[in-house]
Amino acid sequence: MITKINSVGLSGIDGYYIGVETDISNGIPQWEVVGMPDTAVRESKERIRSALKNSGLMIPGKRILINLAPADVKKEGTCLDLPIAVGILASSEQVFVHDMDKMCFFGELSLDGTLRGVKGALPMAITAYQNGAKQLFVPIGNAKEAAVVEGIDVFGVESISALIRHFTGEEPILPTKVNARALFEQATDELPDFSDVKGQESAKRALEIAAAGGHNILMIGPPGSGKTMLAQRIPSILPSMTFDEALEVTKVHSIAGRLPKNMPMVVSRPFRSPHHTVSAVGLTGGGSGIPKPGEISLAHHGILFLDELPEFRKDALEVMRQPLEDGTVTITRAGGTYSYPCNIMLVASMNPCPCGYYGDKNHDCSCSASKISSYLSKISGPLLDRIDLHIEVPAVDYDDLGRKSTAEPSSEIKRRVDKAREIQLKRYSGTGIYSNSCLTAAMIDEVCVLDEDSSELLKNAFEMLGLSARAHNRILKVARTIADLSGNEKIAKENIAEAIRYRSLDRKFWA
Numbered sequence: 206m207i208t209k210i211n212s213v214g215l216s217g218i219d220g221y222y223i224g225v226e227t228d229i230s231n232g233i234p235q236w237e238v239v240g241m242p243d244t245a246v247r248e249s250k251e252r253i254r255s256a257l258k259n260s261g262l263m264i265p266g267k268r269i270l271i272n273l274a275p276a277d278v279k280k281e282g283t284c285l286d287l288p289i290a291v292g293i294l295a296s297s298e299q300v301f302v303h304d305m306d307k308m309c310f311f312g313e314l315s316l317d318g319t320l321r322g323v324k325g326a327l328p329m330a331i332t333a334y335q336n337g338a339k340q341l342f343v344p345i346g347n348a349k350e351a352a353v354v355e356g357i358d359v360f361g362v363e364s365i366s367a368l369i370r371h372f373t374g375e376e377p378i379l380p381t382k383v384n385a386r387a388l389f390e391q392a393t394d395e396l397p398d399f400s401d402v403k404g405q406e407s408a409k410r411a412l413e414i415a416a417a418g419g420h421n422i423l424m425i426g427p428p429g430s431g432k433t434m435l436a437q438r439i440p441s442i443l444p445s446m447t448f449d450e451a452l453e454v455t456k457v458h459s460i461a462g463r464l465p466k467n468m469p470m471v472v473s474r475p476f477r478s479p480h481h482t483v484s485a486v487g488l489t490g491g492g493s494g495i496p497k498p499g500e501i502s503l504a505h506h507g508i509l510f511l512d513e514l515p516e517f518r519k520d521a522l523e524v525m526r527q528p529l530e531d532g533t534v535t536i537t538r539a540g541g542t543y544s545y546p547c548n549i550m551l552v553a554s555m556n557p558c559p560c561g562y563y564g565d566k567n568h569d570c571s572c573s574a575s576k577i578s579s580y581l582s583k584i585s586g587p588l589l590d591r592i593d594l595h596i597e598v599p600a601v602d603y604d605d606l607g608r609k610s611t612a613e614p615s616s617e618i619k620r621r622v623d624k625a626r627e628i629q630l631k632r633y634s635g636t637g638i639y640s641n642s643c644l645t646a647a648m649i650d651e652v653c654v655l656d657e658d659s660s661e662l663l664k665n666a667f668e669m670l671g672l673s674a675r676a677h678n679r680i681l682k683v684a685r686t687i688a689d690l691s692g693n694e695k696i697a698k699e700n701i702a703e704a705i706r707y708r709s710l711d712r713k714f715w716a
C-alpha cells in the first residue's frame with residue numbers, strides 16, 4: 206500500500222515542504238530511499254528499525270521504497286526519521302489514521318523509540334502551517350518552540366508508542382499551547398542601564414547617535430575606561446523589537462538550537478559578545494552538515510560586540526566584511542546555497558596601542574611607533590571603513606568615580622532614539638531601508654543636502670585633517686542622524702562639525 210506523509214525540511218532560515226511517499230510491496234525484502242537523501246537520511250533505516258522493534262512494532266520483510274519529494278532538492282539531517290517511520294507503519298497497516306493529509310511530522314528517533322528534538326522547529330512549523338497542515342507532530346522537546354506558530358495544533362510526542370496510543374485514542378496527546386504575542390508583550394528585560402556610568406558624557410552622546418541611526422561604532426581607550434561597560438548598555442537604548450523582528454530572530458536561534466528550554470521566543474534584541482578566539486565559521490556561520498548560523502546571525506536585529514577587536518583572528522574579521530555590507534550571510538555548498546540574515550549593529554572596542562595607554566594622561570605608553578602601527582594594522586582598512594563612528598573613551602577621573610551618579614537613565618535616551626528612528630522610518634518608507642546607516646551613495650545626495658556654510662566646513666576639514674575621501678559619506682550619514690535627533694530636516698553646520706569629530710581618529714591613527 207502506498208501512503209504519503211507530510212513533512213518539512215530546512216533551507217537557510219526557512220523551511221520547505223517534503224512529501225514522504227512509502228510503497229510497501231511483495232518482493233525481495235529491501236529498503237530503498239530515493240529523492241536525494243544525505244547520509245543521515247539514509248541511515249534513518251537503522252534508527253527506525255530499532256525504534257520500531259523496541260516499541261513492539263516492526264518493519265515488514267517486504268520491498269520498501271521511500272520517495273522524498275520534491276526529488277531535486279537535497280534532504281538533510283535526521284528530521285525525517287519520524288515521517289518515514291509513520292509512513293512505514295501506515296503502509297504496513299500497523300496504524301490507521303484518518304485525515305493523514307492534514308497532518309505533518311518531523312523528528313529524530315532514538316533506538317529505544319523516543320523522539321529527540323531537532324534544530325529549526327520554529328521555521329519548520331511555520332512551513333507546515335503555510336502548507337495547510339492542521340496538526341503538527343514534533344518531538345516533545347520542540348513542542349513549545351513550534352507552538353509559537355498560530356493556526357496549527359502542535360502535539361509534543363515523547364515516543365513512537367505514545368504516538369500510537371494517541372492515534373488509537375487510548376491516550377490522546379493534548380496540543381501544546383503557547384501565546385507568543387503575550388510572551389512578547391509581557392517580556393520585561395532587566396538590562397544594564399546607562400545611569401550606572403559616571404561621566405563619559407561624550408561617549409554616551411556618540412552611542413546615542415549610533416543607536417539612533419543604526420551606525421556601527423568603534424570605541425578606543427585605555428583598559429578600565431569603561432568600554433565594555435558602555436557597550437553592554439547599548440541594548441537599553443535601542444528601539445524595542447517589533448513582533449515580526451522577534452519572530453525572525455527566534456527563527457535564527459531555533460535553527461542554531463540556541464533557544465532556552467523554558468522560553469520559546471527571543472523577545473529582546475540580541476547582544477552577542479563572542480570571545481576573540483572565535484573562528485571564521487563561528488563568527489559568520491558554516492560547519493559540516495546543515496550550516497550553522499554564526500555569531501553575526503545570532504546577533505540579527507541586535508548588537509554584535511567585538512571586544513578587543515585587534516585580538517580577533519584576521520581571517521575571521523575578513524569574512525565578516527561582505528555580510529556586514531549585505532545584511533545576509535550566504536554559504537554555498539555542493540547541495541545548495543544557504544542564507545542567514547545578519548542585520549546588525551557592530552560595536553567594537555580596542556586599546557589605542559599594545560600597552561593600552563597611548564594618549565592616556567595618567568600613564569606613560571611604553572610602545573614604540575612601529576609596535577603601535579603593527580597593532581593597528583591588524584584591523585583592516587575595509588572593515589574599519591564599515592564603521593561610521595570612531596570615538597575615544599578616556600579613563601574617567603578618580604574624583605568622578607567617587608561621586609554619586611546623577612547620570613541620565615537609559616529610558617530617557619531611548620525616548621530620543623525612538624523619535625529619531627521614527628523620522629527615518631517615515632522618510633525611507635517604501636525604499637527598503639530603515640535607518641541612516643543603510644543610505645546608499647545616491648540617497649545620500651538626496652537626503653543629506655548641505656548649505657554653503659556646511660559644505661565649506663566639510664571641505665576645510667578634509668584639507669586640514671587630511672581625511673580620506675571615503676570618510677565623506679560616513680560624515681554625511683552621521684550628520685543626518687544628528688539632525689534627526691534634534692528633529693531638524695536640514696543638516697546644520699554644527700551637525701557636520703560634530704560628525705567630523707567622530708572621524709578624527711582616522712587622522713590620528715590611520716592617516
Ligand SMILES: Nc1ncnc2c1ncn2[C@@H]1O[C@H](COP(=O)(O)OP(=O)(O)O)[C@@H](O)[C@H]1O
Binds near residue numbers: 429431433601606
Ligand atoms: N564611567 C564609569 N562609571 C562607573 N564605573 C566605571 C566607569 N568606567 C569604568 N568603571 C568600572 O570599571 C570597570 C572596568 O570597566 P570596563 O568596562 O571593563 O573597561 P574597559 O572595557 O574599557 O577595559 C567596570 O566594570 C566598572 O565597574
Ligand SMILES: [Mg+2]
Binds near residue numbers: 432433434512554
Ligand atoms: Mg573591556
Ligand SMILES: [Zn+2]
Binds near residue numbers: 563
Ligand atoms: Zn602603549
